[in-house]
Amino acid sequence: MKYTQNKYAARTPNFSVSYQYPVCFTKDLFNHSNETLIQTIAPLDTKSPQKIFIFIDFNVEISNPGLKKKIREYFNKYSSRIELSSSPVILPGGESIKNSWDYVHEVSTKISDFHLDRHSFVMAIGGGAVLDLVGFAAAITHRGLKLVRIPTTTLSQNDGGVGVKTGINDYGQKNFSGTYTPPFAVINDFLFLKTLPFEHFIGGVAEAYKVAMIKEKPFFDFLIKNTEKLKSRDQEAIEKTVYQCALIHLDHIENGGDPFEFGSARPLDFGHWSAHKIESLSAYSIGHGQAVSIGIALDSFYAWKKELLSKDEFQQLITGLLSSGLPVWSEYLEMSDNEGDLEILEGLERFREHLGGQLTFTMPNGIGRKIELHEMDVGIVEDGIIYLKNIKA
Numbered sequence: 001m002k003y004t005q006n007k008y009a010a011r012t013p014n015f016s017v018s019y020q021y022p023v024c025f026t027k028d029l030f031n032h033s034n035e036t037l038i039q040t041i042a043p044l045d046t047k048s049p050q051k052i053f054i055f056i057d058f059n060v061e062i063s064n065p066g067l068k069k070k071i072r073e074y075f076n077k078y079s080s081r082i083e084l085s086s087s088p089v090i091l092p093g094g095e096s097i098k099n100s101w102d103y104v105h106e107v108s109t110k111i112s113d114f115h116l117d118r119h120s121f122v123m124a125i126g127g128g129a130v131l132d133l134v135g136f137a138a139a140i141t142h143r144g145l146k147l148v149r150i151p152t153t154t155l156s157q158n159d160g161g162v163g164v165k166t167g168i169n170d171y172g173q174k175n176f177s178g179t180y181t182p183p184f185a186v187i188n189d190f191l192f193l194k195t196l197p198f199e200h201f202i203g204g205v206a207e208a209y210k211v212a213m214i215k216e217k218p219f220f221d222f223l224i225k226n227t228e229k230l231k232s233r234d235q236e237a238i239e240k241t242v243y244q245c246a247l248i249h250l251d252h253i254e255n256g257g258d259p260f261e262f263g264s265a266r267p268l269d270f271g272h273w274s275a276h277k278i279e280s281l282s283a284y285s286i287g288h289g290q291a292v293s294i295g296i297a298l299d300s301f302y303a304w305k306k307e308l309l310s311k312d313e314f315q316q317l318i319t320g321l322l323s324s325g326l327p328v329w330s331e332y333l334e335m336s337d338n339e340g341d342l343e344i345l346e347g348l349e350r351f352r353e354h355l356g357g358q359l360t361f362t363m364p365n366g367i368g369r370k371i372e373l374h375e376m377d378v379g380i381v382e383d384g385i386i387y388l389k390n391i392k393a
């Protein structure tokens with residue numbers, strides 16, 4: 001193609017880079033007889049020990065006494081193949097860690113102090129917030145170190161931790177600064193789910209409803225059938241939920257045709273335009289999973305009113321969410337600005353800005369199928385807020 005009108009013809013480099021990373025599911029990852037980790041990052045023919053720097057979410061550490069000791073023993077057993085660069089560093093858990101650059105610098109300072117290079121590994125053990133932050137720091141330091149994610153919440157195991165995005169919040173906006181950087185590997189250890197407070201245990205189930213609503217009816221039926229089990233923390237039910245939800249996300253990344261989200265559509269963000277706004281209006285006191293539950297309830301009301309879902313399908317979703325212990329309404333939906341406009345509606349413009357391009361919402365079109373809409377009828381959203389409030393009451 002000619003881009004210049006002089007004798008210096010434009011040259012258009014054209015290449016592609018292929019990515020692959022294993023997402024493993026296990027229990028008791030650092031048990032010395034569990035080879036998932038060692039085989040993933042240091043196969044038998046590894047010439048010299050792989051250098052690894054570990055960051056751990058504070059709440060994971062305190063609720064798993066002995067974790068650091070277990071890690072040390074694991075590394076001792078495989079010392080010819082893996083090596084700890086230093087003793088693991090503990091980072092604060094939860095969304096607040098993503099609200100400034102301070103901890104990005106803490107991670108990059110450690111990478112610098114301990115002379116890690118692009119062949120070294122950074123391992124992050126924690127909830128989605130710690131994974132996003134450490135992943136972001138690892139992605140921009142030396143233009144990218146190898147990241148091993150060990151997600152420890154339901155939501156990070158079945159959604160955030162298995163994907164290709166990193167980021168922190170900036171300028172009051174969710175994930176304003178971030179990258180698309182696939183990890184080196186992800187290892188989900190189901191035993192970590194046992195120490196989660198209920199809110200974070202069930203939060204990830206909202207993301208499971210999200211993908212089921214737009215992608216897989218049998219999975220929706222499974223979730224509806226297992227609401228009581230999920231609410232009572234049945235281990236098998238949550239493992240199946242996490243596994244299936246993670247597979248659907250991975251299938252989308254692998255086969256959806258847009259892993260780095262260059263287009264305007266972002267199906268996996270169904271319900272997220274309001275969810276992100278609710279999170280920031282609540283100063284992140286409402287967890288991502290709970291906000292997503294409210295967001296998909298609101299968008300599903302919209303879909304019902306646009307005759308994309310039947311009333312029965314909408315009711316099934318609401319009953320499923322509520323009886324699993326997830327919310328469908330929050331007072332932040334009703335918050336107004338100085339002009340008396342609903343704050344939540346500002347989430348629409350922020351959402352468009354964040355995605356770039358044309359405003360695009362993914363909505364369910366019958367359970368298990370999706371459709372893209374490019375405008376939102378604000379009156380229906382306002383009706384939905386009142387409707388959901390009355391359900392709750």
Ligand SMILES: NC(=O)c1ccc[n+]([C@@H]2O[C@H](COP(=O)([O-])OP(=O)(O)OC[C@H]3O[C@@H](n4cnc5c(N)ncnc54)[C@H](O)[C@@H]3O)[C@@H](O)[C@H]2O)c1
Pocket residue numbers: 057058059060063092093094095098126127128129130132152153154155156159160161163164165166167174175192193194195196197200203287288289
């Ligand atoms: N990168 C992505 O593609 C992507 C996708 C979805 C969500 N996210 C992000 O993930 C974050 C939400 O992640 P989350 O739901 O995991 O919440 P979180 O990281 O805030 O963790 C929730 C709480 O649980 C604690 N915790 C974590 N594991 C624990 C364990 N095993 N036992 C006891 N306590 C534990 C944490 O310290 C925190 O206090 C949000 O910032 C969201 O934007 C990212």
Ligand SMILES: [Zn+2]
Pocket residue numbers: 159207272288292
């Ligand atoms: Zn989400």
